[in-house]
Amino acid sequence: MRPIWLMVPLLNTAQQILLKQSAVDASRAGGAWLVDILSSHWFLAAIVAEIVCFAIWMSVLSELDLSKAFPLSAISYVLIMGVAWIVFGEPLPLLRLAGSLLILAGVWLIATASRPAG
Numbered sequence: 005m006r007p008i009w010l011m012v013p014l015l016n017t018a019q020q021i022l023l024k025q026s027a028v029d030a031s032r033a034g035g036a037w038l039v040d041i042l043s044s045h046w047f048l049a050a051i052v053a054e055i056v057c058f059a060i061w062m063s064v065l066s067e068l069d070l071s072k073a074f075p076l077s078a079i080s081y082v083l084i085m086g087v088a089w090i091v092f093g094e095p096l097p098l099l100r101l102a103g104s105l106l107i108l109a110g111v112w113l114i115a116t117a118s119r120p121a122g
Contacts, residue, residue: 012064012077013079013080015053016083019057021087021091023047026041026044026046075110075111078107079108081107085104
């Protein structure tokens with residue numbers, strides 16, 4: 005795995021946090037919710053993160069089997085939970101933490117599985 009590929013879950017996480025912040029800001033603004041979101045610097049940063057992530061993701065897909073590459077994006081679930089807890093004060097109950105560990109274990113199993121001969 006190339007180190008740049010780790011940018012996929014990091015950029016996915018950044019994008020979701022940026023979108024959440026733009027939605028929070030827009031909900032405080034009231035009336036013109038959609039206009040507020042579309043003109044938000046948070047929203048624009050999320051679009052940039054998605055474009056960069058897309059380019060890296062295409063690189064990943066050009067070199068890995070889809071069934072091995074896609075679980076890389078699952079790391080985002082775990083990162084988003086942790087960052088949302090830190091940034092937005094969202095709850096992080098024990099079962100959610102346990103689920104995160106299971107996700108990471110699954111990603112590790114898929115990533116380390118050897119390709120069958122043939």
